[in-house]
């Protein structure tokens with residue numbers, strides 16, 4: 531896959547936390563509009579890999595390209611341009627609890643260069659409708675359920691029409707029904723053309739919504755074949 535058709539391309543990449551190598555010789559591609567799960571035990575490196583992809587961790591060795599931006603030696607002033615093409619659903623990116631849902635979303639639009647107030651308002655309405663929450667714009671995050679808050683986080687990730695959505699355990703703390711609703715939302719977003727890389731521990735979800743599966747194990751990353759998934763009861 532070349533960089534014209536890939537939204538993620540890593541070749542012999544090293545994923546590091548400080549001086550420690552978390553993953554080595556990482557080589558894989560994710561194509562435009564693809565959906566890929568990322569699995570692996572606690573501490574196997576899933577979050578570190580995702581953080582490298584949105585340039586929160588540097589790529590010290592190997593080649594990496596995400597939505598057309600080379601990760602090696604990406605200068606700090608280029609990082610916002612990369613992030614504008616990405617949707618990030620991550621525990622580190624919680625909602626701001628001192629302002630309404632709409633203000634949370636407007637804050638991101640402003641920070642990413644939007645200036646026209648009426649376009650901004652329309653965009654906020656659009657993304658909230660997209661996640662099935664048109665009525666909550668004026669509410670404070672704590673007035674929403676956990677599943678609704680996660681939908682707002684997803685709405686926020688969609689504001690700039692990302693080419694790629696990176697999600698770290700987006701259903702982690704949610705009950706099974708709510709998890710299923712969030713998964714269906716991810717599938718809809720994916721069907722509309724956004725590529726998704728989603729870290730999860732939930733093999734039941736993978737069974738229900740089968741897609742390619744990448745696994746972090748013993749410092750390496752590779753796609754798992756369907757045989758191996760069956761062995762895991764998926």
Ligand SMILES: Nc1ncnc2c1ncn2[C@@H]1O[C@H](COP(=O)(O)OP(=O)(O)OP(=O)(O)O)[C@@H](O)[C@H]1O
Pocket residue numbers: 547548552570571572573574575576577578579746
């Ligand atoms: N901020 C950090 N500083 C130093 N080391 C870290 C940091 N964050 C994670 N690590 C280490 O990097 C390794 C990979 O952790 P990472 O969080 O990427 O794993 P994970 O697969 O996402 O785990 P989980 O499923 O629990 O979220 C672990 O050994 C962890 O201790």
